[in-house]
Amino acid sequence: MSTGFHLFLAVAAVFSHHVQAADILVATATFASPWMGVAKIAEVLSSRGHVVTVLAPASEKSELMRKWPTFHYETFGDPKETPLMKEVMKTVPPKLSFSTPGLRGHLSVASTLASVLLDNCEKMISETQLMTKLKNSPYDVVLAYPGPSCGFFVAQYLDLPLVCTMLPTIPTGLGIRATGVPNPLAYVPTVLSGLSDQMTFLQRVKNILVYIAVATTGQIFERYIDDVARRTIGDNFTMSAALARTDVWLYQSDLMFDFPKPMMPNMVSIAGHVAEDVKPLSEEMEKFVQSSGDDGVVLVTFGSMVAAMPAEKADMLAAAFARLPQKVVWRYTGTPPPSLGSNTKTMEWVPQNDLLAHPKTKAFVSHCGYNGVAEAMYHGVPLVGMPLFFDQYANVARTVARGMAVALDIHAVTSEEVYQAITTVISEPRYEEKADQVSTHLRDQPQSPMERAVWWIEHVIKHGGLPHLRSRAIELPFYQYYLLDVIGMIIAVISAVLLSCLKCCSFACGMCKRGNTNTKKKTN
Incomplete structure (x- = not known):
């Protein structure tokens, strides 16, 4: 009796686990730090019974399968091409990082990286057969890294819930525009400024100037990505529209790593998730x-x-x-x-x-x-x-x-x-x-960073998306976000009232003068 009952519970547990398993598409560039952070989350999801499919360049499939054999793979591009990481290392000479400091060095490295990654992005979303296959597959959610990987376009094209992992500081200012979160420059330092949240007057001036430069660079970068999307999958696919659909942002940051600043309800801290899995040394x-x-x-x-x-x-x-x-x-x-x-x-x-x-x-x-x-x-x-x-x-x-x-x-x-x-x-x-x-x-947290990341992804899957957590800010045009139309109307109303008052006063003064003149004439 007891043995049968235990067997029933075991079968029920397996069946329950199978029912809860989901198909997760990981659409992110298999490139350095961003990929490693996503891969660790994907490994845990796979260990929990979810089917994880990685969208990757065909030239990298064998290496990825060697390191992550539990994942499924959908590939694009020519398998005989140079793998992305090797291409980057070939086109970004290591010496550049040491010999060209300052803005010039940053721009040189950034332009080279962006060129290679955007080329990879275009190859991915331009393969009609692959995109059609993904469209007809029963995926439940897309896990992506915002940037040149273009995973957010895949989520928009498939009309699936989107979870994005994000580093705490993105050089293009993408995080600010993608989430619509307020960014008070008086105490929130801009990436590349090298400042803390305690700034002098001159440091605040520097912070604003760096922010303008970063935001401008980000807009240029965004136009390049939008151009890639227009050439491949349609005019209605833009970076802003795709990222506005993000259900949850998994930020690799917290208040020990970063400084206190405004957050949106769908911005979740998972700082330290890459450090949890410690293995013995050889x-x-x-x-x-x-x-x-x-x-x-x-x-x-x-x-x-x-x-x-x-x-x-x-x-x-x-x-x-x-x-x-x-x-x-x-x-x-x-x-x-x-x-x-x-x-x-x-x-x-x-x-x-x-x-x-x-x-x-x-x-x-x-x-x-x-x-x-x-x-x-x-x-x-x-x-x-x-x-x-x-x-x-x-x-x-x-x-x-x-x-x-x-x-x-x-x-x-x-x-x-x-x-x-x-x-x-x-x-x-x-x-x-x-x-x-x-x-x-x-x-000292009630839930480990990795547990928190996995819980939120499964929460998105369970409910088919979390649109109620998204901020409307990213969908608003510039003049609405900063209330310029409201401020303009208030100024116009106040100006009209003041002008009316001025006209009334002027008219009243004119009438008084005319009355005094008539009185003097009668007296004379």
Whole structure:
């Protein structure tokens, strides 16, 4: 009796799980940090019984299947083409990030990246056969990353609910326009400004000017994407219209990573979701880490887009690392620098999150890409930040404001300054204390970031979309959003009343003068 009952419950559970399973289409560029953040969510969704289908370039399918075998794949483009990431690395020379600082360098890298990604986007949505196949498939929701991946166009074309993951700082200002959220520039720093929420008068002037530049760039970028859509799927497909349909925004941010600012009801924080899944180190790596003794380990990486760097810059950093008593794990693929110390282990790839979670790790030298900063905050590791481009300047500004980091200029820093900065964040207790405090806040939640992300996606699926959470702001024209028509009407009414009063007064004065004149004539 008991065995039969348990068997019934097991079958019922499996059947119930099967009924709740959904078909999820992941339509995002398989490119660096944005893809990694989405892929982690998709992995968890797949483990919960959902069918996850990834829309990807055919040239990347084999590599994706090797890393994520549980996903299904729909592909586009020529399988013999150079994979997107390799194309980017070929067209964006690593040296550019180090040799061309400032606005010129940002624009050069941005234009090259945008060109490659937009080309990929056009290939995807222009394949009529693929889009028709997707249209006839029983998908329940689209998970996308807003930007050149054009996943939002796929959701609009299929008329499906849309969930977007979003980094906290997007260089084009896309997040502001896509959500309609208010953006008070008096205390909300613009990406690329490198400012905190406490600004002087001149800093507020800088913040406004940077915002205007960023917003203008964003509008140009948006026109390019709209042009791609017009050439492929129709005139009524625009970036604004597609993103206005977003049911939930999964922001990879929170009040420890970012500064307090206005939020919409469908903007959900999932900061730290990339840092939750920690795996044991390999035997070789664990042995190297343990050999550091009480001094510990320093992790160094400048991200997936910069695998190598100019020889003189690499040698400068190697000389600084060689002076440290700590062991150093450095993600570096170039020729070993002459000054490389015996304490430094260079690797083509490092288990970044797993190393940051290790108790022996004392500091993290980084370009401050989002994933690295999020993982360092989650695991409470002090930072030495040397940003290269885009949102990395905003990321390091936030960690410095939290008191857990020191910022350096990679274009002008010396070996001595690098050595002193690393020594400072390790030897001065306040950096570790602040990092631990940030980590404690990030972990002290009733629901983990990943659980929250998955719950919201399943909530959207369950109800077939959440239109009641969307703000009407993005659908309003500029003059309505800023109430210029209402202000104009009020000014017009007040002006008309004042003019009428002035006319009445003038008329009354005229009548009084005329009456006085008539009285004088009669008296005479």
